[in-house]
Amino acid sequence: MAASLNQVDQNLKDLMVFHDVARALTSSLDLDTILRSIMQQMELFFQPETWSLLIVDEARNDLFYAVAVGHAESELRDMRIPMSEGFAGWVADTGETLIVPEASLDPRATSLPENRISFQVRSALCLPIRSRMRTIGVLQLFNCRFETLTPYTVSFLHVLCDFAAIAIENAKSVQRIQELTITDDCTGIYNVRHLYSQLEAELARSRRFNVPFSLIFIDLDHFKLINDEYGHLAGSRLLAEFAQALKLTVRRVDIVFRYGGDEFMVLLPETTKEEAREAAIRLYSEMRDKSFDIGVGSTVKIKSSYGVATFPEDGAFIHELIRTADSMLYMVKETSRDGVAVAGEGITHASPSFLVR
Incomplete structure (x- = not known):
């Protein structure tokens, strides 16, 4: 019992x-x-x-x-x-x-x-x-x-x-x-929704520890020519190839996002303006030399324009910082294309822009 x-x-x-x-x-x-x-x-x-x-x-x-x-x-x-x-x-x-x-x-x-x-x-x-x-x-x-x-x-x-x-x-x-909610379907990298989430976290961390961070805004030059000549599927393939190459080229601590269309953003934590300038120039040079398979029996090289902004000197808030990086990007687009512009310094690296097939 x-x-x-x-x-x-x-x-x-x-x-x-x-x-x-x-x-x-x-x-x-x-x-x-x-x-x-x-x-x-x-x-x-x-x-x-x-x-x-x-x-x-x-x-x-x-x-x-x-x-x-x-x-x-x-x-x-x-x-x-x-x-x-x-x-x-x-x-x-x-x-x-x-x-x-x-x-x-x-x-x-x-x-x-x-x-x-x-x-x-x-x-x-x-x-x-x-x-x-x-x-x-x-x-x-x-x-x-x-x-x-x-x-x-x-x-x-x-x-x-x-x-x-x-x-x-x-x-x-x-x-x-x-x-799925933070990943861009076309490129497989983070989307703009996640960009703003990460920027809020980085802004709070930078304010708390009094450290800078930087943004690099990237836009592909003459991307429309790819769509016109090879079709939109080839254009989407190029965006995906470019995004993955960009992700492999940045530092491990940096984060790559698709901002929209043929625009990308790189978040560089704890990075000064001088360091961000060097990073942008390195990206510019390495991405400029790469050939991308666009899936129609062809490879292309494509040029890009880069705009750099740094917290806190170029913007104390997220939208202000993005707006500054965007204005630097379009400074390049409206002049030489195929170059790098840094807030407070202007165009620091540029060469004649053309598309090589």
Whole structure:
């Protein structure tokens, strides 16, 4: 009788765990918050010394740490694990649960990132997080109490992994929706809506820390000739090719946007006017020399005009700063085209404009 009551009590506790996890899934869209809520329930059962949850990056064919708990969390966050490498890589590749009672006897332990940051992995329990017949993540528990591992508790862990899979898929869906709202359909770069959002954030940050930032406004010269001669599909292809080349040419901290039509904007955080001028001239030179495949058996080179403005000297507000960069752009367009103009300095770099096919 007592054993039956204990079992009922345990079943009620388990139901409360699932209730709490389900509530976490519906109360937040933040993946980190949800995963930590789920895994806190796991810790109560298995008391591992540390644990981590990794997500598969299908584009790069590796895994990254979505959540890592313990003294080495900050170090693990930046590490990536190739598929098939270590415990997590093996689980992600095979989709099977891995139980390692003695890690020192397993050759896969030699490549564990945890062992490279002064944490000794003595034992491991790794489970796949699966959704739609594929592995999307891996849960790792290190140095847990193996006496707690029973068929029931392992099944309990798999249920928690199913909840984690739901959270990850929901987060990816939200991210895809968010990306659609801020991405330009034609070019694949950020749209003007996201530009204004980023400018508001950058303006607030620059005011708070008293640092400058700059804008480069770009307009393609004689773009209409491409549409007239090759058609609008070729013109759209050129815009996409130009946008991606621009994105690859700027610094990693810079952000590229399509402003509209054949106009683009580059946001340069913490960048002085002198640095922005040099960046614009470098962009001008590199983009001028590139050939673009427009998809009709032809490649073209196209010239561009550039206008530069810097916060705070060229505008204390977003629209004022854009207006200044735009006026510099059209200073180039109305004179030589194919050049760079900087607010307060005028045209600083220019050459005769022509379209080369």
